Amino acid sequence: MSYQFEGNLLGEETALTLSGGWGQYWIAFLRVITGWWFFHAGVTKLITDGLNFTYAPAYLKGMSNTVVGPLATFLATDAAWLVKAGVPLFETLIGLGLLFGVLTRLAAFGGVFFMTLFWTGNAAFGHGLVNGDLMGLLLFATMIVFAAGRYYGLDAIIEKTAFVKQHPRLRYLLG
Numbered sequence: 001m002s003y004q005f006e007g008n009l010l011g012e013e014t015a016l017t018l019s020g021g022w023g024q025y026w027i028a029f030l031r032v033i034t035g036w037w038f039f040h041a042g043v044t045k046l047i048t049d050g051l052n053f054t055y056a057p058a059y060l061k062g063m064s065n066t067v068v069g070p071l072a073t074f075l076a077t078d079a080a081w082l083v084k085a086g087v088p089l090f091e092t093l094i095g096l097g098l099l100f101g102v103l104t105r106l107a108a109f110g111g112v113f114f115m116t117l118f119w120t121g122n123a124a125f126g127h128g129l130v131n132g133d134l135m136g137l138l139l140f141a142t143m144i145v146f147a148a149g150r151y152y153g154l155d156a157i158i159e160k161t162a163f164v165k166q167h168p169r170l171r172y173l174l175g
Contacts, residue, residue, distance in 0.1 A: 024151040031098050031148040034139045038111060039095025045088035056087040063121040072121065090114070101153015104143060106173045111140035147175030 045053050060076035060083065063069060075083050090110055097107030115137035122133055142148070149155030155174040164170050 035098025042091025104149025
């Protein structure tokens with residue numbers, strides 16, 4: 001596997017591409033596994049609780065003494081209706097996006113948001129700063145950096161459409 005860097009890392013646009021089958025297979029595999037993980041978590045909540053996942057606001061209230069305490073408190077109180085419905089729905093959609101490689105970067109950004117809340121919410125860090133939540137966060141970040149939807153995902157097809165060619169900034173959400 002070779003990596004090709006284009007541009008200046010100190011300010012200009014930079015491209016990171018994988019060449020060779022094994023690297024592409026591995027990124028696609030990580031994308032699908034990460035997608036299944038979130039899809040399963042979300043659809044399980046949808047099956048058991050529907051769009052009323054009441055544990056989410058309670059979990060966020062427990063984060064009041066963490067770095068993201070003000071955001072967590074706002075989400076748990078003022079936006080509890082959104083959190084109850086949003087957690088299972090967004091987890092499912094993030095998972096589907098990664099499974100099929102559609103809007104992969106957007107889905108992975110959502111995963112980074114969730115995993116950042118999980119990582120800081122479990123701030124006891126009984127196993128140190130490096131734990132499963134940080135590993136999940138890094139998986140989602142990897143999907144963004146390597147534009148994982150371009151490897152055996154539908155984003156590779158969508159990016160070739162005339163609409164995306166006319167609006168090239170959409171590629172930041174795809175891939």
